[in-house]
Amino acid sequence: MTDTLAAATSAPRATVTQERKIVTSIPGPKSQELHARRMAVVPPGVSSALPVYIDRAHGAIVVDVDGNQFIDLGAGIGVTTVGHTEAGVTAAAAGQLDDFLHTLFTITPYEEYVRVAELLAEHTPGDHAKRTVLVNSGAEAVENGVKIARKYTGRRAVAVLDHAYHGRTNLTMAMNYKAAPYATGFGPFAGDVFHAPSSYPYHDGLTGAEAAARTIAYLEKRIGAVDLACLVVEPIQGEGGFMVPADGYLNALQDWCTANGVVFIADEIQSGMARTGAYWASEHFGLVPDLLLSAKGIAGGLPLAGVTGRAEIMDAALPGGLGGTFGGNPVAAAAAIAVFEAIEQHDLLAEGRRIEKKLKTRLTELQDRYDIIGEVRGIGAMVAIELVAPGTADTTKEPNAAAVSALAAHAAANGVIILTAGTYGNVLRFLPSLSASDELLDDALDVLAEGFAAL
Incomplete structure (x- = not known):
């Protein structure tokens, strides 16, 4: 430097x-x-x-x-x-600025992208083989998670939970619970998105088992597992009000997804990267998501996001089907590596x-x-x-x-x-x-x- x-x-x-x-x-x-x-x-x-x-x-x-x-x-x-x-993050980003700012990973790749993928494989729940695609923002991670799940399952429908927030793109606007101000006047929206009731203990008073039964009943009757590609959940809902679900609720949903071939996606964009005293909020509930979405805190302030998931699911996309011009930018990736180091060091x-x-x-x-x-x-x-x-x-x-x-x-x-x-x-x-x-x-x-x- x-x-x-x-x-x-x-x-x-x-x-x-x-x-x-x-x-x-x-x-x-x-x-x-x-x-x-x-x-x-x-x-x-x-x-x-x-x-x-x-x-x-x-x-x-x-x-x-x-x-x-x-x-x-x-x-x-x-x-x-x-x-x-944070000293390590700014030093890593500054050092990468001296080396190169951009080549596009899908043209000429570089180690920083690979290292972030390795760190995500190491620190996300589960010991199965994993793959990661890096993108620019949380909403883009959601979009890619959904399209990967659709490609893997061959199914069309996407389920989300009440009070969810997933972004401001066309698909994610359809996935949000609250229309104003995020979606008002911006339609038409993407189809095949279904909103299932969630667990909100302070208001619904339901146990985890009761809330899960209500959600699963909706998924089975309103959509049908045979047509459902994925269920996207925030383990702790962010914009909706930091709702922590009742004990056992998320586990029951994941068990149902696994039994029915539905991809269980954890949106950890706000709750991940050490935010909750664990690397991922999923860990507090004993969840092992099929796909995990990261963004926000992953690069300490630089734009970066990722989809990390089971190798067999991530490998479903054809070559060229994933990626983007700035996805996994080397400066942001260098900062992300330093974020992982800071979490451990401090x-x-x-x-x-x-x-x-x-x-x-x-x-x-x-x-x-x-x-x-x-x-x-x-x-x-x-x-x-x-x-x-x-x-x-x-x-x-x-x-x-x-x-x-x-x-x-x-x-x-x-x-x-x-x-x-x-x-x-x-x-x-x-x-x-x-x-x-x-x-x-x-x-x-x-x-x-x-x-x-x-x-």
Whole structure:
């Protein structure tokens, strides 16, 4: 690495202290100026949760152009899991920039792509032979997973679960549960996509066996196993509100898929890559998916995604049937290798479990004080609270989206980035990087507690 690159790589780490600091109103004057420029050239469909414009970031802190420092509990929706500008990741990407940026793996291949595939084979559940295709984004991984399953089975239908989110492409829009804003006015959509009821313990009160029986009944009666190519599930649903299914639910679905020749696909785009205190959320449930989809945190902030699966399924595609111009870009692949190394070097799986303990302890304390917190749920550094109308937590569980909006705004104004989620917009989700210290988490949760007190 050249001296210039080394200086550029180390500068953000040297200048971003791991502390919350507000020096202007939010958004500040420079962010407001940039926002005015943005509105003139970027369509409103590309919206932003918080109109502050980021200048640099490191660890669990992002700094805007006005010098305000925010505790980032969103991590780019689970992308910077190992932390912003993690030293090994930035060094690996910078080093690859010096070597070459692009050749296209399907023309002249390179080792970085192969090494990522090896690491995914090693770290995904199951000891069977595996193959991986690398692509650009989570939605593209979903699309490829579905087409591989269709090619392998010779079947047409795709099943997903209620409250799911899988992307903004034509096929994935059809796979999402919630239409607005992701699909409204964008049709017609891909056909042969079926939405089965899911497990949502806080609302349906069903055991895993009961919820699975309901889902399987839908799959058998509404579609028929003989026509079903795949069932795509998020082991922990992301955009839907971090729903953790009832015990045994996912296992029963996988058993049914295996017995009926249906490809069981785990969408681990948000829940994977050490996010939950394991490499994959599937591990918490004892699942061994036929195909596993990865993206977001896999390359530390660079665009990369993958489909990893059983060799016999992945090998069904004809030569040339998989791939894409930028899929498995060497710079992103080099960063992904460094992400795997960082997870091992810094024992980030243990850090995910530490963060879960901190978040759940503090959030449960808030739940004891405020009856609008209906449920605290999640695994690892993927935790959420569902807010309901006062007095309904144990009865109708009426969604309280207004409180969520007010709390997110309060947090942002005081230097904490918290994401919202949920089919009804009534969930606050916490996706901090695994580098977030207990001190930063406590500070952020103190701000949230102030917001609750002010409601």
